[in-house]
Amino acid sequence: MRFEGTDSYVATEDLTVAVNAAINLQRPLLVKGEPGTGKTVLAHEIAAALDLPLLTWHIKSTTKAQHGLYEYDAVARLRDGQLGDEKVKDIANYIKPGKLWHAFTNTPKKCVLLIDEIDKADIEFPNDLLLELDRMEFFVYETGQTIKATNRPVVLITSNNEKELPDAFLRRCFFHYIRFPDRETMERIVAVHFPDVKKNLVREALNAFFELRDVPGLKKRPSTSELLDWIKLLMSDDISAEALRAKDLKTVLPPLHGALVKNEQDVHLLERLAFLSRRENR
Ligand SMILES: Nc1ncnc2c1ncn2[C@@H]1O[C@H](COP(=O)(O)OP(=O)(O)OP(=O)(O)O)[C@@H](O)[C@H]1O
Numbered sequence: 001m002r003f004e005g006t007d008s009y010v011a012t013e014d015l016t017v018a019v020n021a022a023i024n025l026q027r028p029l030l031v032k033g034e035p036g037t038g039k040t041v042l043a044h045e046i047a048a049a050l051d052l053p054l055l056t057w058h059i060k061s062t063t064k065a066q067h068g069l070y071e072y073d074a075v076a077r078l079r080d081g082q083l084g085d086e087k088v089k090d091i092a093n094y095i096k097p098g099k100l101w102h103a104f105t106n107t108p109k110k111c112v113l114l115i116d117e118i119d120k121a122d123i124e125f126p127n128d129l130l131l132e133l134d135r136m137e138f139f140v141y142e143t144g145q146t147i148k149a150t151n152r153p154v155v156l157i158t159s160n161n162e163k164e165l166p167d168a169f170l171r172r173c174f175f176h177y178i179r180f181p182d183r184e185t186m187e188r189i190v191a192v193h194f195p196d197v198k199k200n201l202v203r204e205a206l207n208a209f210f211e212l213r214d215v216p217g218l219k220k221r222p223s224t225s226e227l228l229d230w231i232k233l234l235m236s237d238d239i240s241a242e243a244l245r246a247k248d249l250k251t252v253l254p255p256l257h258g259a260l261v262k263n264e265q266d267v268h269l270l271e272r273l274a275f276l277s278r279r280e281n282r
């Protein structure tokens with residue numbers, strides 16, 4: 001079982017190596033990288049490429065490790081008990097399996113499990129999953145069952161680095177940092193999304209994009225997903241490559257910059273730079 005990238009996703013050599021290493025080691029692959037660099041989509045692509053079903057567990061600040069294993073609905077059981085329902089005799093009726101349970105018991109094929117944005121949860125969350133991810137089994141106290149993965153899922157964990165992950169957790173993962181795509185990779189990514197886009201529009205758009213990313217002091221630099229949105233808008237508004245020429249962009253903000261720059265401080269900064277360079281050119 002090997003991952004080689006797909007027609008809709010540009011996987012660099014080092015990313016492909018990391019994915020295959022994690023598959024071979026049967027350990028979770030921890031993927032970090034700037035927002036919008038294709039971490040979440042990677043899980044979809046791995047599942048598609050290996051022809052496996054994908055289960056997604058999206059982590060929020062309130063998510064607890066136990067939610068991924070199972071939840072026991074004691075309130076429903078109490079209510080049913082008061083109503084004299086026969087169901088109460090079997091406690092298993094009130095156990096709701098979580099994503100890990102589903103992933104461990106997926107048949108006939110194994111699955112790809114995406115644990116998305118693990119850094120959103122509280123600091124204990126990764127520690128609470130150490131054993132479960134390592135041994136891929138857990139115990140259900142209410143029923144006395146052990147849920148064990150017969151077919152270890154391919155686990156992908158993403159993080160935006162909002163919190164440090166504990167060492168013990170890191171030890172159990174294979175790690176990959178998605179570096180920000182260089183120009184050539186970015187051209188390929190754009191081509192995958194917009195096969196019909198004009199070459200010179202992409203060239204000028206990428207010039208403007210990388211120049212914008214290089215502006216010192218930006219709070220939030222635009223990333224792949226912003227670039228893709230921007231190019232889509234440029235295409236639908238039929239903006240010409242000439243309108244994006246770099247020398248003009250020094251003195252005015254790029255058209256439809258709302259797709260690239262997402263906060264007022266950055267817009268301010270760019271307006272000031274444009275103003276200064278207009279004055280210099282006078
Ligand atoms: N290598 C790539 N090949 C093709 N498309 C890509 C690639 N990298 C990013 N994209 C596109 O960029 C967009 C954002 O990707 P995605 O949502 O996976 O980012 P992310 O890293 O999960 O971001 P966040 O950290 O904000 O969740 C998607 O539309 C995806 O198709």
Ligand SMILES: [Mg+2]
Nearest residue numbers: 039040041158
């Ligand atoms: Mg994501």
